Amino acid sequence: MGPGASIEVDDPGPAYARLRAAWDRAGGLSVELRRDALARLRDGVRLRADAFVESIDTDFGGRARVETLVAEVAAVLRAVDYARPRLARWAANERVGLGLPFWPARAHIRKEPRGVVAILGPSNFPLQLTLLPLIGALAAGCRVLVKPSELVPATADLMAAMLAETFSADEVAVLTGGPDLAVAMTRLPLDHLLFTGSTANGRRVMAAASDHLTPLTLELGGKSPVVVANDADLDKAARAIMAGKLMNAGQTCVAPDYVLVPRAFRDRFVDAAKAAAHALYPDPGMMTTVRGERAQRRLADLTAGLTSVALFDRPVTSSRIMPVLVLDPSLDAPIMRQEIFGPVLPVLAYDRLDDAIAIINDRPRPLALYWFGRDKASLRVLLDRTSSGTVAVNETVLHAAVDALPFGGIGASGFGAYHGQAGFEAFTHRRPVFVQSRFSITRLLQPPYGARAERIIAGMLK
Incomplete structure (x- = not known):
């Protein structure tokens, strides 16, 4: 050596x-x-x-x-x-x-x-x-x-x-x-x-x-969506989503990139997400830093002029980026067209599962797709009508740590x-290695063709 x-x-x-x-x-x-x-x-x-x-x-x-x-x-x-x-x-x-x-x-x-x-x-x-x-x-x-x-x-x-x-x-x-x-x-x-x-x-x-x-x-990478269903446990879903999002300050290729929540539950989800962030990081200064001034400026530009809710009540000095939820941004806004790669999470309300699927399919196919809910029939509809590199149900990010599972994307991811x-x-x-035997039926099908070859081919075509 x-x-x-x-x-x-x-x-x-x-x-x-x-x-x-x-x-x-x-x-x-x-x-x-x-x-x-x-x-x-x-x-x-x-x-x-x-x-x-x-x-x-x-x-x-x-x-x-x-x-x-x-x-x-x-x-x-x-x-x-x-x-x-x-x-x-x-x-x-x-x-x-x-x-x-x-x-x-x-x-x-x-x-x-x-x-x-x-x-x-x-x-x-x-x-x-x-x-x-x-x-x-x-x-x-x-x-x-x-x-x-x-x-x-x-x-x-x-x-x-x-x-x-x-x-x-x-x-x-x-x-x-x-x-x-x-x-x-x-x-x-x-x-x-x-x-x-x-x-x-x-x-x-x-x-x-x-x-x-x-x-x-x-x-x-890409924009990995989260779909929260009507029957999801909001507190458990919020904790799993925030754990996946705030890990490495969102600088993770499979981090949740936006959350689709039933309209009636959006405000409750926002409260649950804030509580989850506080439980995960009682000292928010322990979060990983967003590395580099260029990345920090980019995140600030993505959130400029949008309605946002801070996850913590005091500044996060170690990261220099305040982790936030962005509420119902326009689907054409840069934050909904670019991978975020930081502790910023759009939350969008939807009325029907069809609407959530349409939002997902309007973007390039993501590296990961996350679903929170209990109804298996609704999950099957989501899986049948969308495409992604990987899928996790009632969890985020953790699937990428399973060595027995292939990890990779599809399309732009x-x-x-x-x-x-x-x-x-x-x-x-x-x-492939092909080893011919001393006797081979295929040799009987070589030229010059005759009645024997005709009989063999007739048998093959039956």
Whole structure:
């Protein structure tokens, strides 16, 4: 094990060339090496848990220790623990049964690593959303080029140092740098690229990757709606919604982005949401900071001139953004057209489920859809008439922590999935292998055609 590439660069070419040379020389990692690589990654993160808490707190200008340990460190350790004992089963060949006219030939699906792949990590959950894809790539046996987000420099440097100490540069090369490096990586002749970020940047990544027809997994975002039904427990719904919204100060791709509430219950929901926020954050200064002045100005612009209700009675000095509910904004307002990515939550009244569905379908398909209620028939109507990457019932955000569930979007919220086996499959090529037998009916159908071929075809057509 030697040092990986961790200095800040603009050109990923040398690191990529070394990974490609290793692939050409030795192919991907064996299942035994994959298990070992994942164990090393787990140890590297576990031993630096406190250091990652400190670096993320520094980059954000304030984030609770427990939030980082749960949503970042523990998420990575849990993902490794889920993947390692299942690797042999995931990677095993799949036998395929062949009927007439191909019998007695045999076939199977061989699970192979895609090759040299890259991961472009985001800034909102910099450890989790960079290393969970890496777990999938290593589980598949790929050689991996990793770029942490430059918007969290302390965490990017720590992650780069950790990965460089944990892996050889033939296994994982980690590069730190700015947007120019990210653009250059998207233009490499990669065998797969996973990008997590905004929809706008996802379009740029897709355009750049098209030069080499690079396969993509895009984990984007969008406006994830919440539908509160007439029979929902408002207090429980409000607590779950506010817990999901205020986690990481709303800087979460699956955060609730707007809530649709029956008109008769809107004011009661507002009161329940305020009570839930106070219960979750008795000291609102413990909320995570909205990172960066640009993001703070953007949130202020989104709420300007709209009717809002503050969730807390005193200023939240640590976040510099007052968490608010925005009441019944126009459906054409920017706050209803853009992903919010902050502690601001529009609440809209609806009269019929059809009206709520129409509002959802008037926007691009979201990464997550949330439903609170008891009536299964109404839930089925909502699911049948809408589309989203994922769905959670009577809960928010928590589904994204379940390693057994695929995680990914649809349409403008992205495509492809990862987490658990889905992460392994994202970086795996399913290669069909067909093995002909000494005797084959299909040879009887080769030219020159005659009566025997006619009889066989007649039997097939019956």
